[in-house]
Amino acid sequence: MNAEHPSLQELEEFVGGPLVASADFEAHLVHCAACAQALGKQARVQEVCEFAARKLRRPNAWVHKVRGPGYVMGAVMAVAASLLWVVHGPGMARASESVPSQHRAQLERADAGWGDVILASLDAGPRG
Amino acid sequence: MWLSPQTAVPRPVAAWRELIARHDRAVVLSLLARGVRLDRAREIAHDAWARLYEQHTLGRLERLELPGLAIAQAAFLAASDGRRSQRALRALPPGPLAEVADVADGNRSPEERLALKQDLATAQAVLAGCPARAQEVFSLAFQNPERPQAEIARQVGLSVQRVRQILWEVRGRIRAALEASP
Numbered sequence: 001m002n003a004e005h006p007s008l009q010e011l012e013e014f015v016g017g018p019l020v021a022s023a024d025f026e027a028h029l030v031h032c033a034a035c036a037q038a039l040g041k042q043a044r045v046q047e048v049c050e051f052a053a054r055k056l057r058r059p060n061a062w063v064h065k066v067r068g069p070g071y072v073m074g075a076v077m078a079v080a081a082s083l084l085w086v087v088h089g090p091g092m093a094r095a096s097e098s099v100p101s102q103h104r105a106q107l108e109r110a111d112a113g114w115g116d117v118i119l120a121s122l123d124a125g126p127r128g
Numbered sequence: 129m130w131l132s133p134q135t136a137v138p139r140p141v142a143a144w145r146e147l148i149a150r151h152d153r154a155v156v157l158s159l160l161a162r163g164v165r166l167d168r169a170r171e172i173a174h175d176a177w178a179r180l181y182e183q184h185t186l187g188r189l190e191r192l193e194l195p196g197l198a199i200a201q202a203a204f205l206a207a208s209d210g211r212r213s214q215r216a217l218r219a220l221p222p223g224p225l226a227e228v229a230d231v232a233d234g235n236r237s238p239e240e241r242l243a244l245k246q247d248l249a250t251a252q253a254v255l256a257g258c259p260a261r262a263q264e265v266f267s268l269a270f271q272n273p274e275r276p277q278a279e280i281a282r283q284v285g286l287s288v289q290r291v292r293q294i295l296w297e298v299r300g301r302i303r304a305a306l307e308a309s310p
Contacts, residue, residue, distance in 0.1 A: 010160055011300065014158060015160065016137045016273055017273070017274070018153060018274055019156050019157065019160075023262070024168075026166060029165075029169045030165055030166055033188075036163075036165050036166070037163070038129060039160060039166065040160055040161065040163040041162075042160070043157055043160035043161040044161040044306075045299065045302060045303045045306060046157060046273075047157055047161040047249045047265075048156060048250075048252060048302065048306065049248050049299060049302055050270045050271070050273065051248055051251075052248060052251040052252050052255055052270070052302070053266055053269070053270030053271045054271060055248075055252060056263055056266070056267040080244045092274060100301045102202075
């Protein structure tokens, strides 16, 4: 570690780990305004990265296996489209329309619990 | 994660210790990202957990969603803390202390708040431009930051060095994009 100020990589490793470091390192971060500010920026990048990672859709292992040969996925898509066409009749369309809009909004909110927390948490952070 | 007040009653202290051990890092990180100093961030996180524990044991919390609720509680305490510091520092001449106070200020304008919400969209746009393998490594590493990189390397069939390189590159791109965003 640099005797004066920690490097960018050291700050990144700190915020990317369990947030525990040597007493000297932590004391410097507490008493040096410039490093406290740099730490805030790196913590923000780390937090944004962690939130973005949660939003990424990770394909399942079995998807990896069938994704190789394209014709398998093509066949699966064709079967799925046929089933959708058979099942999704006028009755289902009517049922879908009959759900009150406020209930739908409630369901959407319930599904976005972490997302709301993410945005709330992003509020009021340091910038730039 | 959430648990009802009833289910936590038999061994509340042990259950809370486990929850705090699991989620405290996220709470402290959120405070650091708001510009709170490291030592103060730990104190505020401690206070936030103490208040949640108290409210929970009194049966005042219907649901306990973590770490979201603890992050929100800590943010509230940090904002109150920032307002108190601002009042105390108004009497002092400008200098290093005032600079720290600026960093610690949790109160921002609506425009700044909106810009901050765009950071997540910026990061997502950067990720969308990365190869699928890089996205997978990124997702595995940042969803569970304390997971050893060797374990991730085994799972995706890459060397530890390559995993480290991918993470460094993707994080660097996101950092640059955030710094470049208006």
